[in-house]
Amino acid sequence: MSDAVAQKVLAAIAQMKKIPPETIALDSSLEELRIDSLDGLNLFFDLEEAFDISIPDEAAKKMQSVRQIVEGLDQLIANKNAPNPLAANQD
Amino acid sequence: MPRRRVAITGFGVISAVGRNSAEFWAAISRGISGIGAIEVIDRSQLRFPNAAEVHGYRTEDYFASERTSLLDRFAEFGLIATREAVRTSSIEFTSAARERTAIVTGSAMGGQTTEDIAFWDLYRLQRSRVNPLSVPKIMTNALASHISMEYGITGPAFTLSTACSSSNHAIGHAFWMVREGMVDLALTGGSEAPLSFGNLKAWEAMRVVSSDTCRPFSKNRSGMILGEGGGMLVLEPWDAARARGAEIFGEIVGFGMSADAHHITSPSADGAGRAVKSALADAGLAPEAIGYINAHGTGTLANDATETAVIRNVFGKHADRLAVSSTKSMHGHALGAAGALEAIATILSLRNEILPPTANFVEPDPACDLDVIPNIPRTASCEYALSNSFAFGGLNAVLAFRRPAA
Numbered sequence: 001m002s003d004a005v006a007q008k009v010l011a012a013i014a015q016m017k018k019i020p021p022e023t024i025a026l027d028s029s030l031e032e033l034r035i036d037s038l039d040g041l042n043l044f045f046d047l048e049e050a051f052d053i054s055i056p057d058e059a060a061k062k063m064q065s066v067r068q069i070v071e072g073l074d075q076l077i078a079n080k081n082a083p084n085p086l087a088a089n090q091d
Numbered sequence: 092m093p094r095r096r097v098a099i100t101g102f103g104v105i106s107a108v109g110r111n112s113a114e115f116w117a118a119i120s121r122g123i124s125g126i127g128a129i130e131v132i133d134r135s136q137l138r139f140p141n142a143a144e145v146h147g148y149r150t151e152d153y154f155a156s157e158r159t160s161l162l163d164r165f166a167e168f169g170l171i172a173t174r175e176a177v178r179t180s181s182i183e184f185t186s187a188a189r190e191r192t193a194i195v196t197g198s199a200m201g202g203q204t205t206e207d208i209a210f211w212d213l214y215r216l217q218r219s220r221v222n223p224l225s226v227p228k229i230m231t232n233a234l235a236s237h238i239s240m241e242y243g244i245t246g247p248a249f250t251l252s253t254a255c256s257s258s259n260h261a262i263g264h265a266f267w268m269v270r271e272g273m274v275d276l277a278l279t280g281g282s283e284a285p286l287s288f289g290n291l292k293a294w295e296a297m298r299v300v301s302s303d304t305c306r307p308f309s310k311n312r313s314g315m316i317l318g319e320g321g322g323m324l325v326l327e328p329w330d331a332a333r334a335r336g337a338e339i340f341g342e343i344v345g346f347g348m349s350a351d352a353h354h355i356t357s358p359s360a361d362g363a364g365r366a367v368k369s370a371l372a373d374a375g376l377a378p379e380a381i382g383y384i385n386a387h388g389t390g391t392l393a394n395d396a397t398e399t400a401v402i403r404n405v406f407g408k409h410a411d412r413l414a415v416s417s418t419k420s421m422h423g424h425a426l427g428a429a430g431a432l433e434a435i436a437t438i439l440s441l442r443n444e445i446l447p448p449t450a451n452f453v454e455p456d457p458a459c460d461l462d463v464i465p466n467i468p469r470t471a472s473c474e475y476a477l478s479n480s481f482a483f484g485g486l487n488a489v490l491a492f493r494r495p496a497a
Contacts, residue, residue, distance in 0.1 A: 037393075038356055041298060056138065057298050057314070 005051075005077070006070045012046050013066065029065045047073060053080055097269045098332040098339040101182065101325030102435050103175025105168050106422045107143035107318055111175055115422075115432075116439045119447040120468055124421040126304050126316050126451075132288050139300045142286055143318030143423025161224060162237065163202030168321030168428070169234035169282030170241065176278065177242065180325040181337060184242055193274040194235045194248035195265040197257030197281030199427030200290065201231035207287035234282055234321075246274055255387070256348075257281050258430030259480035259488035262324060263346030266490070269326045280431035282321030291317070297356075299391050305424070307388035307417035307449050308395050308463040310456035315389040318423020322431030324438075341438040342493040344475070345374025351485025358393055358481055360400040366487035367405045370477060374491040378406045381413060381491075382473025383446055385437045386463075387481045388417020389424055396458040398479065403461075414471060416464040420450035430480045434490060437478045441494035444472045 006026065014021035017033060024033065030040060044055050047069070053076045055063075063069040102112055107125030109115035118125065128134065129142045145168070150159045153171055162170070184192070205228040209221035227233060232250040239248050247268070251260045258281030265279035285291075294300050294317060301314035332339055347369025351362030371378060387398055395417075403410045418436045425432055440446050445468050452465035478490045 036354070036357070038354075041296065044298075045296065054138070057302060060298055 001067070001070050002074050005073050008050055009047065009066060009070050009073065012043060012050065016043060024066060026067045026070070027065060051077055053077060094270050095272060096329035097266050097326050097343045098329045099324055099341045099343065099438055100327055100332045100337040100339060101176040101178070101180025102323065102340060102438065103172040103179065104320065104322045104432060104435050105145060105171045106320030106425065106432055107145055108422050110145070112179070112435060112439070115435065116443070119418050119421050119436055120439070120443065120445045122421070122448040122450045122466055122468055124304070124450045126421070126423055129286060131286050132291070137291055138295050139302045141304060141316055143316055143425070144286060145319055161227065163205045163228040163233060164284035165198055165200070165202055165204070165282050166228070166233045166237055168284060168319065169196060169280070169323065170237055172280060172282065172321035172323040173238050173278060176323040176325050182276065182325060184244070188276060189242070189244050190246055191275040192244045192246045193265055193268050193277040194238050194244055195261045195268070195277060195279045196232070196235045196238070196250045197252065197259070197261035197427045197430065198231050198234065198250060198283055199252060199254045199257050200283060200285055202229040202233060203290050204284055204287045205229050207289045210289065238278055244278070252427065253486045253488070254482035254484055255424065255426050255429055256480040256482035256486050256488040257427035258322065258434070259478065259490055260348065262343070262430060262434055262490060263348065263488055265326055266343045266346050269328060275328065275331065277326040278323060279326060280321065280323035280434070281428045282431070283426045283428040284319045285317055285426055286319055301390060304451050305390040305420045306451040306453060307386065307390040307420050308399070308456060308459040308461070309452045310454040312390045312392065312395060314391050315419070315424045318419070318425040320422065320425050320428050320432060322428060322435050324431070324434060339495045341441055341495050343490060344493045345370045345376065345491030346489070347371070347373050348486070348488045351487070353485050356483050358397040359485060360397050360404060362485055363397065363401045363479070363481045363487045364404050366489045367401060367477065367479065370489035370491045376475060376491060379409050380475045381406070381477055382471065383437070383440060383476040384413060384415045385433045385440070385476065385478040386415050386417045387479040388419050388449065390417070390419065394481065398481065399459045399461055410461060413462065414446050414464055414469065415461045416447055416449045418447050421447070430478065430488065430490070433478045434492070437476050437492050441473055441476055441492060444470060446471050
């Protein structure tokens with residue numbers, strides 16, 4: 001799991017929920033953080049901008065905790081940087 | 092004035108499953124879906140490739156060239172449906188009748204294809220001006236205005252815009268106006284043409300559109316499929332329809348509405364349930380009278396589970412004896428036109444004694460444990476049916492229908 005990605009995700013959640021990033025545990029679920037479906041859309045939108053990636057709907061559905069978001073983003077960023085162009089567009 | 096019975100004496104439709112009501116019924120009564128690859132715009136930059144589009148639609152097949160410069164695709168669909176509805180009703184508009192006729196239409200988005208083109212011209216092509224007819228093409232009431240001009244109708248005319256409930260709100264208000272004697276005829280329904288690039292990107296960002304197809308109430312459902320089209324009804328007092336020897340295709344008997352006051356996108360079983368109960372109360376019907384519900388049934392995880400809870404809450408044990416289906420699985424979610432398409436589906440279901448199925452159904456979901464008529468149409472004789480519309484923003488509208496009297 002990438003630290004840099006984790007820091008950005010924590011910062012994005014902290015800004016959205018107006019809470020200190022250090023209070024957010026990696027294993028917190030979005031529900032525990034009171035991030036509802038609409039907050040989630042905004043969070044994914046911000047993260048797509050931050051990492052210049054597209055998060056497919058299926059991947060977004062699996063991102064139900066901070067850790068799952070970071071791991072999912074790691075995968076999408078790796079795909080984006082992969083030499084095979086088809087792998088980057090697996091929607 | 093005592094309440095009048097309200098007869099449906101005409102209907103017309105254009106949709107992904109048919110350019111008129113005969114084609115529409117032939118498809119949905121057999122479970123044939125109109126969902127397929129988007130062709131009206133370049134789909135390569137969309138995460139979802141499919142919609143319920145009126146494939147091969149050509150304006151010039153329906154409208155003279157001097158007219159088309161004034162019409163957005165959404166208004167064209169509404170006018171095409173209106174023409175069929177007026178034709179089937181055999182109504183003849185005298186000048187007195189024109190003053191006593193209402194037009195009530197629904198559209199969530201109006202002429203947003205025109206808006207998309209205008210913004211493309213400005214922002215992308217760096218043009219300094221847009222088509223001068225953009226404003227009258229974009230306005231949500233354009234359909235109501237064009238209907239009034241085409242038929243010379245001078246009575247009350249207006250448009251309701253409540254997202255996915257728009258047409259049900261429109262039809263409900265037209266029904267009440269006829270029932271209460273405010274007018275002697277109403278043309279009502281709605282239309283939508285939401286398949287522009289900008290709008291589809293907005294829906295993509297909502298993450299509610301399936302990259303596959305619309306599978307309402309199925310465990311593996313993955314979201315809605317956007318649709319386009321128009322549907323229109325002719326409503327008139329029962330006695331007047333009988334007196335002029337009109338064919339009565341069905342009856343609207345109740346209308347109910349409510350607001351969730353809950354969340355801008357998440358549905359509430361409580362709010363939607365109040366609209367269903369209100370429609371039953373308005374119709375003076377016990378829940379046990381209902382035989383079929385044309386569900387809102389969008390195919391999203393949230394809607395279908397919540398709608399199941401609504402039906403269980405309102406109908407209790409009778410929920411297990413009800414047939415429920417979502418025809419959105421075939422004609423897509425036509426947003427502000429959804430209620431109009433589904434009203435016509437419901438009227439024809441009662442009249443023809445065939446209940447259209449929920450198409451594309453794969454696997455039962457314990458959270459949607461209703462009889463959803465999976466994939467195979469069913470022969471059934473029902474006297475009363477409901478058609479649900481539950482909109483984003485928590486605005487709910489439910490219509491109650493009765494089959495034509497024998």
